[in-house]
Amino acid sequence: MITxxxxxxxxxxxxxxxxxxxxxxxxxxVKCLQNPHHFxxxxxxxxxxxxxxxxxPIMGGVELYEIIKADPNYNGxxxxxxxxxxxxxxxxxxxxxxxxxxxxxxMSKDEMISRINNKIDFFRNNRQVFKLGSVKVNTSELKVYxxxxxxxxxxxxxxxxxFLIKExxxxxxxxxxxxxxxxDQIVLPTTLNTHLSNLRNKFPKWExxxxxxxxxxxxxxxxxxxxV
Numbered sequence: 533m534i535t536x537x538x539x540x541x542x543x544x545x546x547x548x549x550x551x552x553x554x555x556x557x558x559x560x561x562v563k564c565l566q567n568p569h570h571f572x573x574x575x576x577x578x579x580x581x582x583x584x585x586x587x588x589p590i591m592g593g594v595e596l597y598e599i600i601k602a603d604p605n606y607n608g609x610x611x612x613x614x615x616x617x618x619x620x621x622x623x624x625x626x627x628x629x630x631x632x633x634x635x636x637x638x639m640s641k642d643e644m645i646s647r648i649n650n651k652i653d654f655f656r657n658n659r660q661v662f663k664l665g666s667v668k669v670n671t672s673e674l675k676v677y678x679x680x681x682x683x684x685x686x687x688x689x690x691x692x693x694x695f696l697i698k699e700x701x702x703x704x705x706x707x708x709x710x711x712x713x714x715x716d717q718i719v720l721p722t723t724l725n726t727h728l729s730n731l732r733n734k735f736p737k738w739e740x741x742x743x744x745x746x747x748x749x750x751x752x753x754x755x756x757x758x759x760v
Contacts, residue, residue: 581648583614597613
């Protein structure tokens, strides 16, 4: 079963939200938000893109963009501006502050979907922040946080944690994890067990548990769903 990318859309105009929701329904899981003050909903672990209307009366798109970017729960997914204006000045202002793309309402449905998908693909292939529940891994900074507090992890533990979060909710074989963490190296079967055990001990209050399911693989699950 293919899971569609989750996209959050901010626009104060309800008719625009209904139109985009209909146009994007076959390509994305669209969550429409009319009030920009509800931006926390867009900071979910599985958000793949955030679309922001440039001009909104409650809070402008630029201000919302800056608030989302500064939030510690932001996962680094692309933030894309949408506007009824196609002026070069408006577009350049959006790009200059860091928006990953700028869409105009005059664009065709297919072009908008294609451009959004391109940004999502790039994000997924070049992702640097991985977050699940209270744990966030920042590979560019080589830091791991629990409830926004920095944790002391070895580089290998960081790599294992990143892989588990990236692959959630999938169970991965030990061979897949070994190849990701120790590429082209031969490691003892007990080596991964040691690092998994260390991570469990370092995150006893995390909402997720590290599963080691015999003959199935290793992965993460909510503790109430955990089998081990």
